[in-house]
Amino acid sequence: MTVPYVRYDNDTEAAPVTVERREGPYGEVVLRRRGAGGGAAGEVYEIIANGCFLMDTSDGRSERLLVDAALAALPAGRTDPAVLIGGLGVGFSLAHAAAEPRWGRITVVEREGAVIDWHRTGPLAAISAGALADPRTELLHTDLVAHVRTAGATYDALCLDIDNGPGWTVTEDNGGLYSPTGLAACRARLTPGGVLAVWSAQPSPEFDDALRNAGFDGVRTEEITVARGVPDVVHLAVKAA
Secondary structure, eight states: OOOOOOOOTTOOSOOOEEEEEEEETTEEEEEEEESSSSSGGGOEEEEEETTEEEEESSOOHHHHHHHHHHHHHSOTTOOSOOEEEEOOTTSHHHHHHHTOTTOOOEEEEEOOHHHHHHHHTSTTHHHHHHHHHSTTEEEEESOHHHHHHHOOOOEEEEEEOSSSOTTSOSSGGGGGGGSHHHHHHHHHHEEEEEEEEEEESSOOHHHHHHHHHTTOEEEEEEEEOOSSSSOEEEEEEEOOO
């Protein structure tokens, strides 16, 4: 489901300014800037894909929780675990992972060339430049769904944040990631005891059931309270050791 970006009536800041708009193989992606807030230099940047608000730089708590919860759920004593972050977004998850010395290999998968450019040479570099320069980090310009299904590499944790949730996908193709086939592919990419963490803008008991049906153990959710509406959620599941 795709919904248009909506501003609330009590928003008093100026209307957002379009920094760049691109048409790509998956549709339109837009970077916008709005006035004083939590971003660098008092500005907040937001990413809109196909008219659907994805994320902005105003907070980042749930993106950081996505990484922290996955690390905490790994078996005790695992050293230099490898993490796959999909996708790059505004860079909070990557920056947080790179700030944690316990992570070993950090692989980031992002299919939108525009998003990669905004981090390499655009305003989002303020968040991610240090993390992208980290020798542990590898950035792959490819589709996450295809990578999970075809990659030969395995990971100790998959931290996935490419939609507004399993039931609220940005493009129809992403739905395959949350299908039985897609979850089986995620499980195959994990080492024994590895953790799948999936970000969602709303709770989904149905997705928890899908994770159990896909053979995952330890299925649970962690919630992050937000200013308006239902809490953000991180779904967690473990591949049996």
